[in-house]
Amino acid sequence: MSGQPKRILFVATVSRHFYYFHQPVFQMLRAAGWEVDTAAAQDAGKPLRGCRNCYDLPFSRSPLRPGNLKACLALRKIIRAGGYDIIHCHTPVGGLAGRLAARGSGAKVYYTAHGFHFYRGAPALNWLLYYPLERLLARRTDCLLTINAEDYAFAQTHLPARELRRVHGVGCDTARFAPAPPAERLVTRVRLGLPPEAPVLICVAELNANKNQALLLRAMPAVLAEFPQARLLLAGPDHMDGKLQALAAELKIGHALHFLGERGDVPRLLAAADVAVAASLREGLPVNVMEAMACALPLVASDARGHRELVAQGETGLLVSPQDPAAMAEAIRTLLAQPELRQRYGAAARERVQGYARQRVLEELRELYLR
Secondary structure (H helix, E strand, O other), rough: OOOOOOOEEEEEEEEEHHHOHHHHHHHHHHOOOOOEEEEEEOOOOOOOOOOOOEEEOOOOOOOOOOOHHHHHHHHHHHHHHHHOOOOEEEOOOHHHHHHHHHHOOEEEEEEOOOOOOOOOOOOOHHHHHHHHHHHHOOOOOOOOEEOOHHHHHHHHOOOOOOOOOOOOOOEEOOOOOOOOHHHHHHHHHHHHOOOOOOOEEEEEEEEOOOOHHHHHHHHHHHHHHHHOEEEEEEEOOOOOOOHHHHHHHHHHHHHHEEHHHHHHHHHHHHOOOOOEEEOOOOOOOOHHHHHHHOOOOOEEOOOOHHHHHOOOOOOOOEEOOOOOHHHHHHHHOOOOOOOOHHHHHHHHHHHHHHHEEEEHHHHHHHHHOOO
C-alpha cells in the first residue's frame, strides 16, 4: 500500500549486540519514517528503546545448539507476519537463522559480518564449520557488508553475495571519547586508588578466552621489573570464572591489577591511562581500540585482523604476536619509557580514527537503506 512506512527487522544472537552497537542506526531509521523491530535473545538489563517490537528468541552463540532451530522456526513466523522490506542480520548465528528464515519472504536480506570466524591463522575447525555455511548463505544474501579490509578482500573472491559493501565498523563516538584535561585524569586516578604518577595500562573488553587477557598478565612481571609502579586496568564483565585472578596470584602481580568489571564510565577510565593494550586472538573491527584511539592513547595490540586495520605499526602504536608475552612486555616498556613517543602515537591515533567515526558509518548505512 502506498504511503505505508518501510519496515526493517534486525536479527542477532543477543539483544546486547544492538544495545551497544546499533541504537544510533535505529534512531536514524525512525527519523526517516521506518518501523524498526528486533529479534534476539533479550537481555533484561539492556533494554532497547524506540523499537516497535523486540522479539525474544532462544538463540545460543553456538550454532549447533538445538535451541537455535526452535528460534529459527519462530523467526520465520515473525518474518512472514511482519511484512518487512529488509531483514538485516548480525552475528554468526543471527546471520545463519535470519537468512534461512527470510527465504521466500520477499524481503531484501542484508548480513553484516562483524569479523568472519574463518581468517588467516584461524583454527581449522573454524574453516570447516563456518566457511562452507557462509559460502552457501552468501547466495541468499542481497547485500553482504564487511567491516574491515581483509574480510572485504576475501569476500570479493570467495563469497558470491548479490552485492558486497564495506562499512567502517559500527562507528566510534569521537565526541564522547576524546582527550580529557589533566584535572579529570587526576580525579579518576584518585577515585581508583592509583598512584598519581604511576604508568597506567588499560584494556576495556569482556574477560574471555578470545580477548586473551592472560597474555597481558603474563607480560606484566617483565613490565613491573622496569616500572614497579605500573598498573593494569581490566574493565569488562568476567566470563573466565576467576581464572585471571588466579593467574594474577600465581604470577604474584595482584597488587598491580585492577579488575573493574563492566563500567559505564569508560571515557574517564581511558583518561586515567597512559597506554591502551589489546590482546585478542580474533577481531573484526574492535570498538574498544577505536575508543582508546579517539582518546589519543597509543596502542600496544596483538597482531590480529581488526587490530591491523586500526593500528598503524610505528605510527599509532605497536603490534605484537598474540602468543608472545615477552614481545608484549617489550612493546609496553618501549612506550612507557618514551613520553614523547606516546604523545606522537596518541595524536596520530586520534586523527586516524576519524575515518571510523559514527557519523561516517551512519552516512554509509543511510545510503544503503534509503537508496
